[in-house]
Amino acid sequence: MREQSKAARLRQIVKILNHYHVVKNITQQKDPVAVRKAFEELGPTFIKVGQMMSVRTDIFTLAFTKELRNLQDDVKTDPFESVKTLVEKELELPLTEIFESFEEQPFASASIAQAHHARLKNGQPVVAKVQHPGIAAEIDLDLSLFEKAVPIANWVPESKVIDLKSILKEIRESLQNELDFQKELVLAEEFYRLNNGWKEIRVPKMEAAYSTKKVIIMELMPGTNLKELISAPDDTIAQGKTTYKELKKTVSELLIEHFMKEVFEDGFFHADPHPGNILLHLLAESEQPTPQIKSREHQGQFGEIPYKITYAKAETLRPFRLNFIDFGMMGTLNREMQVKMSNVIIAIYSKDNQRITNAVHAICKQVGPFDEEKFTDELDDFLNRYLNLPVKEIDLQKVFSQVILICHDNNLQIDDSATMLIKAFGTLEGVIEDLNPDLSLFEVIAPFAQKYFIQQLNLNDTLRETGLDYLSTLKALPKIPSHALNVLDTFAKGKGKLNLELKNQRNLLERAEAMVNRLVIGLILSALVIGSSILVQTSPKGDTLISDLGIFGYSIAALSILFLIIESLYRRYRKWKDH
Template identity: 50%
Template sequence: MSQEISKKKRLQTIITVFTKYKVIQNFSQQKNPAAVRTAFEELGPTFIKIGQMLSVRTDLLSKDYIKAFKSLQDNVKSDDFSKVKTLLENEWGFALTEIFSEFTKTAFASASIGQAHKATLKNGQKVIVKVQHPGIIEAINVDLALFEKAIPLISKIPETSVIDLRSVLREVRTSLDNETDFLKESQNADRFYKNNNNWREVKVPQVFHEYCTKKVIVLEFMPGKSLRYLIDAPKEAIAYGSVTNKELKKKIGLLLVESFMKQVFEDGFFHADPHPGNLFLQMVSSSENVPKERVGRFGPFGYEATWQTPKNLPPYRVIYLDFGMMGNLNNTLRGKLTDAVIALYTQDTAAVAQAVLRLCRQEGPFDEYRFHDELEEFLSEYYHLSLKEIDLQQVLSQVIGICHANNLQMDQSVTMLIKAFGTLEGVVEELDPELSMMEVLQNFAQKYFFKQFDLKEEAKRQGLTLFKNLRNLPKLPEKISNALDTVSNGKSRVNLEINDQKQILDRLEAMVNRIVIAVVLAAVILSSSLLVVSSPDAQPSFVDNLGIFGYTAAFITILLLAIGYLYRRFKK
């Protein structure tokens, strides 16, 4: 009963917010994206996730809506400490004073899923305790249940016909399930730490697994400021030494792009939400920035040697935070992505089309010739440009639009990658508008391609292909002769394929059906007239009534056909 009441209250809240910001009208007319974004932020994590999913639908949304949905934030009011304390002690089975020497009662950050507190363990280790909002999972489940029930109604809106709403719901449910399970996030954080911590100027907080549960995650505390601080800082001000903020922004921008490409092509595991709130900048003092000594053992007697890193790192670090949204790319997918990038670089449209097709699954009627023509027409605009002039995000968005228009659906991992890439591009554009992401991407793609290229295996494969062709070569004159005999004897057959054959047949069938109905109606009216004329004048007879019934049935049929025609015209 309480669940039904909460659903009723939540539905009232959704209707109130939608009405306040005119969400349906604005979305259908692609107006006031800021108002729709604000409405989604007010409604919480489920709607924020839906907006983020739609942010890659360039075939559906205008550029202003794409930009608005990419900037969706989920800052919410933090819970009272009493609720947080109760949840933590229930999860751990210990009092907070038994685990922490200090625990800050006020959260320093709060998002839609959880909030973060600073604390110190008994051993003096400073940590961040991220705790889930009490009742958030139940609230999300209510939203998803309401959305599932509303799908048949929403599907009646013409503007939503291009969206697979059930597919969106599945993606939202999967994504939120992952983000609300902090054990999965702790595993993500641990894997990301092993892949990226101390990779050049990148730092990742360590996970303390002994304190992690489905609702709590404890991470190493790392001092720093949000990257937004650097983005908004005056360009000509000094960042460190003689380096200005403008120069530092360029360095950080390049570092972020190279780090992301390394995650994609080398690790196959990437941060899917790299917005400024999840990226911290840490300035390192000169005393902390000395080369670290490393100890190595060698030889049969275990001799030891120490050495230092060849040079000091710059006095800044980029820190990654929040590992709820992560993307996975297996070797097969990375190979397909590499093929697409190299094909684009070599201006091979056919190879680009094949690479894109390998990244998609067909969701409806598909015309391969139309797809190739549309892709070639679009890509031809970029072939005369240098790498620096190519807006990679715009290229990806347009390719996705062409895929959707041809009933092709990108692999979910690739969709997440493109979304993450779009988020990162927005950050990099604010740091260094002149940075060419295409150049960096091309370098990493080539590096991955040659890393996977096995000269020995490739030589074997080509040798087998050559040997097979040599074996078939003596049979070639016989096959040509047989083919000529078939043509000369009149036994050849030509298969013609008509583009949009199904649509044409459907239209022909509809036309034939209308003609049949018209003939039947004409026959009914004519036969009814004969029955009425031939009936006796003295009193109505069965024959006379049968004729009148025919007139009535024909009239009602004609009226229904007219109403159906007007409805279809009105709907269009």
Template identity: 50%
Template sequence: MSQEVSKKKRLQMIVKIFTKYKVIQNFTQQKNPDAVRTAFEELGPTFIKIGQMLSVRTDLLSPAYIKAFKSLQDNVKSDDFSEVKALLESEWELAISDIFTEFEEQAFASASIGQAHRATLKSGQKVVVKVQHPGIISAINVDLALFEKAIPLFAKIPETKVIDLRSVLREVKTSLDNETDFLKESKNAARFYKNNNDWHEVKVPQVFPEYCTKKVIVLEFMSGKSLRYLLEAPKNEIAYENVSNQALKKKIGLLLVESFMKQVFEDGFFHADPHPGNLFLQLLNPNIENLATERVGRFGPFGSEATWKTKTQLPPYRVVYLDFGMMGNLDDNLRGKLTDTVIALYTQDTAAVAQAVLRLCRQEGPFDEYRFHDELEQFLVEYYHLSLKEIDLQQVLSQVIGICNANNLQMDQAVTMLIKAFGTLEGVVEELDPELSMMEVLQNFAQKYFFKQFDLKEEAKRQGLNLFKNLRSLPKLPEKISNALDTVSNGKSRVNLEINDQKQILDRLEAMVNRIVVALVLAAVILSSSLLVVSSPDAQPKFVDNLGLFGYIAAFVTILLLSLSYLYRRFKK
């Protein structure tokens, strides 16, 4: 009963906020994106996630809406410490004082899923304790249940028919499930730490798995300020030594892009939400010598591991990654497909680009390959005369997605997440260094990955086998040509024609034939009714006259209904 009451109250809140900001009117007409974004932020994590999912649908949303949804923020009021303490001690089955020497009661950050507190372990290690808001999972489940029930109603709005709402709901459920399970996030953090900590100027907080549960995650405390601090700092002010903020922005912009490409092509595991709030900047004392960094490497045929230390003089700043709830996975097969796409774009091979894109998609409806190739070629030709620096990578990806969706092709979910992360990162890099070309960096990493995966010995074997097969078939070639010429000369040749949009044409022909049949039947009814009424003697029984009149009325009603149906279809178009 209490759940039904909460659903009722939540529904009332959603209706109230939707009405206040005119969400449906603004969204369907693509007007006032800031109002819709504010409404989604007020409604919390479920709607924020829906907005983030839609932020890559350039085929559905205007650029203003794409920009607004990418900037969705989820800052909320922190919970009372008594509730937080009760949840923590319930999860750990220990008192807070048994684990920490210090624990700040006031949260220093609070988002829609949870809030973060600074603390110090008994060992003296400073940590951050991220704890879920009590009751957040049940609140999200209420939203998802309401959204699922509302899908048939939304389907009545013509503008929403182009969106697969059930697919969006599945994606939102999966994403929120990952973000509300802090055990998954702790595993993501540990994997990301192993892959990226101390890679160039990148730092990643260490996770303490012994204190992590489904509702709590404990990470190493990393000092620093949000990257937003650097973005808003005066350009010519000195950041360190003789390096200005403007120069530091360029360095960090390049570092972020190279780090992201490394995550995608080398690790196959990337941070899917690299916005300024999840990136910290540490400015170190330049007088302190950089310590040796520990590296783990693999070598030999059995993938043996070795650890070694190298001293590398690095500049006195570090970029720190935070929040590992949204992460993307790319297996070798998917990375290979992405690499093929990038190399085909670089070599300006339209046919190869089309085939590579098709390999990244699944068909969700009628598909016309000729139309797809034609639309893709018309789009790509515009970019072939541009240099890599002039190519807007996010725009290219967005346009390709739009062409795919228009042709009933759905991108792999991992690729969709990758493109969303690209868009988020591009927005940050654009502010740091507008002149930096993500396409140049992407092409370099793609080529490196391609040659790394390229096995010369295996390729030589494959090509050798192909050559051997062709040589075996060569003696039979004259015989096959002779047989083909005999077939043509004897009149036994046959030509197969493939008609584009065959199903649509057949449906149209069927409709035309049905109309002709109906017209013939109506003409027969009218003619027979006329004969019954006027050509019989006066002594004719009355029911015969009535039968003729009934035929007239039935024909008239049918013609009227057909006319109204035709006018309705014309008006709808």
């Protein structure tokens, strides 16, 4: 039965891929719309593949990755009976003992799960996210077909630019994580702890007692999809005297400020902040909360007398809330990477080429031969062309995409956490552009990065280190003349040595070795031709053995020369094709 389903699925995949010319479009990076449609038809595994491709700006063009970010996974819903069976099996209790009510018709259905409105026995309205029955087996089937197809795909010349085995492993790990709702639960609870109640941001509380690997229960969050705000006419009244244009501006600024807080304060950020994952809830007059009192304490000691100062400030929140509702894709940054990313942003903002090069190099690891001069020249060439624009016109996503491409071409691999952050930046930039086209994301985030960088500086440590450096320098100053005389004396006696270091010496040695080898082969072939000629010319009449031996030598020489000519032409062709 499984073999039959595997064969049927394989036929379906081949049919859809051929219909949309997917392989040709991906390898030539043409018609990304057709690729997106094909992936949507093929289901959750391919949608996940497309989502992962959408962050690989080192391989695919910006137009291609932008289109793949529009992948929609609105799929058919499951019958209520199968949903009920799965929930009761996971929670090990009848549905009626857990929920006061459970709506049979889901209000949303995505590739991995569908969502139902429900109410717990204590009256708490919740959302039940239930995994599609059999979805794990479907995904496993697709992945097993992928694994069998990898050796075949390697015959396609364009596939050489991608490590297919590595990509497949990444897809498998990502899908396995998404299929385990317990992992999403942990991420959601951490996001709740760090962000719920921060200004107008709200996060649903997870009901851990009723959540399993295939079912997750969370607090129901009010509001409408942020897409509705994006599509609302600017001059329409949204609330009180506020127009939708003003509301869009306010929301866009809050989204940026919150994202900067996630990145540079928490080191834990929502990696997929698209409009479908954020709800806007406009508060009615009856829902307006009283001003919140925010207090801060500062303790210290004046001489031997301890003191404590308390600051209190009334903070009035604006009459709306932004509610985050999906936590399947989160990113983390350690302190070191936070500093490095702030350096990248500040460097781009300062338009200092050398500083940008150093900052970019710091977030990468070397995965092959690296020519620093070539890397610097290529990055400088791009920066000189692009960074002449006013800061407001700098497209951060385009800058990052091109920088990643240059790094990839120079055997530098950007850290995974930084790649996830860049992907999130790209998604957020698209949302901000839709909400408030006049707002430059880059112009707003640069001051946040500068603020974080300054906060990380420890003034006492910096002054202490600087002081030690000066003291060491002062201590060494009297010895400089004697050291200089010793150096001059050494050179005067002819004992001086000069060490030179050649860049790319391994490549130079390999080329020199190849040239010597060719020279040796040429000499051997020359000797073979001369020797064969002597054998043919001096062979006694009637003695065919010596004559045949000479002709055999000619044949070996001719074949060797022909092989060398073909190899030379092939290498010239490959070099021409690569350029």
